[in-house]
Amino acid sequence: MDKYGIVLENVNLKELSTIGIGGVAKYLVRPYSYVDLTKLLDYLEENNIKYYILGNASNVIIDDEYFDGVIIKLDEFNNIEINGKEVTAGAGVMLPKLVNVCLQKELVSLAPFSMIPGTVGGSVVGNAGAYGHEIMEYVKEVKVIDKEHKIKTIVKDDISFGYRYTSLKNNYIVLSATFICEKGNPIEVLSDIQARNEKRRDTQPLDKPSVGSIFRNPEDIPAGHLIEELGLKGMKVGGAMVSEKHANFIINNGNATFDDVIKLIDKIKKEAKEKKNIDLVLEPTIIKWD
Ligand SMILES: Cc1cc2nc3c(=O)[nH]c(=O)nc-3n(C[C@H](O)[C@H](O)[C@H](O)COP(=O)(O)OP(=O)(O)OC[C@H]3O[C@@H](n4cnc5c(N)ncnc54)[C@H](O)[C@@H]3O)c2cc1C
CATH class of the missing domain: 3.30.465.10 (Uridine Diphospho-n-acetylenolpyruvylglucosamine Reductase; domain 3)
Incomplete structure (x- = not known):
């Protein structure tokens, strides 16, 4: 595969994802060019090798099982x-x-x-x-x-x-x-945006590992307000916690597993359904390897 791009072996996806969760992938390939990517895809499909495209892994919750396949990252397409x-x-x-x-x-x-x-x-x-x-x-x-x-x-x-x-x-x-x-x-424009960004830093846990907002806002109430009203701020499963700063963020306190995050998501969804009859919809993509 190294003729198609930069190849890394046994890559810990936990270190790449913004929430700090993910297992080891057998390979990670960063294709050099568009044509190399098409050839790599041909090669992977001909050999029945699984692959997954990742960007900066800031909107994905990655399974922490081993991935017997190839992560493709397009970092070289940086023009x-x-x-x-x-x-x-x-x-x-x-x-x-x-x-x-x-x-x-x-x-x-x-x-x-x-x-x-x-x-x-x-x-x-x-x-x-x-x-x-x-x-x-x-x-x-x-x-x-x-x-x-x-x-x-x-x-x-x-x-x-x-x-x-x-x-x-x-x-x-x-x-x-x-x-x-x-x-x-x-x-x-920059001074306006910087003021808004500053406000975000005051109200959201941007210094903690997360995937950003965890649920879409339901029609009548922002997801963060809803979760706060349900009294779930600070709720923990293992190392995963509903942020005290903004309830629509799940943060990794350092040792959260994939299962911790999924269980916490399920608990929030269950409470929202039972107590408010609202079906919360997840924003990030859940990646399961099987
Ligand atoms: C602190 C924080 C703040 C955030 N704030 C915001 C915000 O204000 N607004 C917002 O919308 N989001 C926000 N997010 C979420 C996230 O940053 C965005 O959704 C971002 O656009 C995801 O890009 P990514 O490169 O990280 O994608 P990834 O998380 O790597 O991938 C997301 C999905 O896109 C697919 N994908 C990635 N690259 C490609 C490609 N080249 N071709 C085809 N499919 C591809 C992946 O397979 C995956 O399914 C925030 C996240 C964090 C951690």
Whole structure:
């Protein structure tokens, strides 16, 4: 596999995920190029080897069993190209970096996403959002690999999307995305965003290992308020705990296991259903290897 990219063996996914949970994967491959990725996919499928695409693992809760397969990370796809208002970024580019590069060119549209610790690939696929904006608002087109391992470009009109959802997920591997960004005053935009980010730091446990918000907001009440009303702040299962700072965050106190987090999620869901008749819906993706 090393002809297709950088290959690491026995990689502890716990160390890669923002919540600090995950087992060891037999291999992790970082393809050098789009073509190498298509060849790698051909090789894996021909040899019946399982694989999983990870971005920055900030919106996944990963099984802590051994993964007898290949994690594919697109970190080498880290190019950013700017042509006027059009910004094309590789799937592996982290959003805070993209925002910085854009602001240097006075392109301000992506600034609301400066605190999201995800890659372009993971964030476009999941339509990440903050401060009333979603990343798909700014997407013009995305370059992808389809199930037949063909590289193609999909324009925005051919993508369906909604709250933390796009039709790309599980159907395509995103290689890069092109955004249309408006010009503005970067100093004004930055000071506004920094003030909002500061407020977030005061109200959310951003210094603790987590996957960000754990549930979507139900229609009538923010998930955090609901969980707080249920009296579940501080509830623990093993090393997993409902944050005291913001009840819609589950944090890892250092030694949480996959099962601890899943059990805590189930307890919260059960209470919400029994006491408020609300079906809470999970935001992150649960990854089970079997
Ligand atoms: C402290 C904190 C704050 C957060 N704040 C926000 C916030 O304000 N708003 C928000 O929306 N989210 C937030 N999140 C959640 C998370 O950062 C975002 O959802 C982010 O967009 C996920 O990107 P990722 O690269 O980490 O994806 P991953 O977690 O690695 O992957 C998520 C899913 O996308 C798939 N995927 C990843 N890359 C690709 C690709 N190239 N092609 C196809 N599929 C792919 C994976 O297979 C997986 O199913 C926060 C998380 C944390 C820890």
